[in-house]
Amino acid sequence: MEKHLPSLHFEFYDNQLMSPLTVVNNGHTVNIDLPRSALVPQITGGLMWEKFEPKSIHFHWGSPNSKGSEHTINNERYDAEIHIVHKNVRYFDLSVGEASKFPDGLAVLALMIQAVPVSKRTDNPLFKIFDVLPQIIPNQSNATIKGEFSLQQFLDQVENKDFYTYKGSLTTPMCAESVTWTVFKDVVHFPQKEMSKLWSLRDSRGRPLINNYRKSQNINYRDVYFKHAPVYRGP
Ligand SMILES: [Zn+2]
Known part of the structure; x- marks a missing residue:
């Protein structure tokens, strides 16, 4: 379904994230909490009626024998998926968990990763x-x-900025109906050799941390919109 949605608008997305950034294996995924900087990056547009600020980045992946993106695009599952979790700035005084109790609490930007045989290093973060x-x-x-x-360097990995968007839920337990999803159609290419590092990670029982994606859900009469549009960068 195509509808006249506002284009995505990014503010301060090209600022360097505050360092040091810590990467955590929390037993379910690889997570990076994003510290708050003076110039807070914000996103709006698409189905996001308000401004949302990025709070964390995490990943979903498969195994040596299976692909592990959570979304499928035209029934195609990709090797892995990046989620950049944002919180509505309206809930500035609430945690991400608390904001997830509100239907407009969170917004997630999703990027698909496709493994490629070449292992040339690029500026891909x-x-x-x-x-x-x-x-x-x-x-x-x-x-x-x-x-x-x-x-911005993550977004620069996809050539066109066409996206799908819908109102949905978190894909982790509780699955709160609080997420405005924005899924980029174009995919990020990343070396197979790097991707295979994910399969060595261990969960809380010491087993391989693999296939940490939720099975596809029924669409439940949700409207999924497609937007073909340039992306405006601000301010
Ligand atoms: Zn996720």
Whole structure:
């Protein structure tokens, strides 16, 4: 369904994120909490009627034998998926968990990752995150990322900014109906050799932390919109 949705509007997305950034294996995923900086990046547009600020980044992935993106695009599942979790600025005094109790509490930007055979290093910030994965193999371990990157650098990995958007839920337990999803159609290419580092991580029982994606859900009469539009960057 295509509808006249506002274009996405990003503010301060090209600012370097406050360092040091810590990458955590929390037993369910690889998570990076984003410290608040003076110039807070914000996003609006699409189905996001208000401004949302980025709070964390995490990943979903498969296994050596299975793909692990949560979304499928035209029935195609990708190797992995990046989620940049945002909280509505209206709930500035609430935690992400508390904001998730409101239907307009959260917004997630989702980017699909496709593994590719070449292993040439680029300015894709995933490299800096994946560099430290071998240091966070046990559950509840963490490591500091070397160097800096901006959220814009993630978005720069996709060539066109066409996106799907819908009102949905979190994909982790509670699955609160509080998320405005924005899923980019274009995919991020990332070396297979790097991706395989994910499969070495361990969960709380010491088992391989793999296939941490939720099975596809019925659409439940939700409207999913597609937007073909340029992206305006501000301010
Ligand atoms: Zn997620």
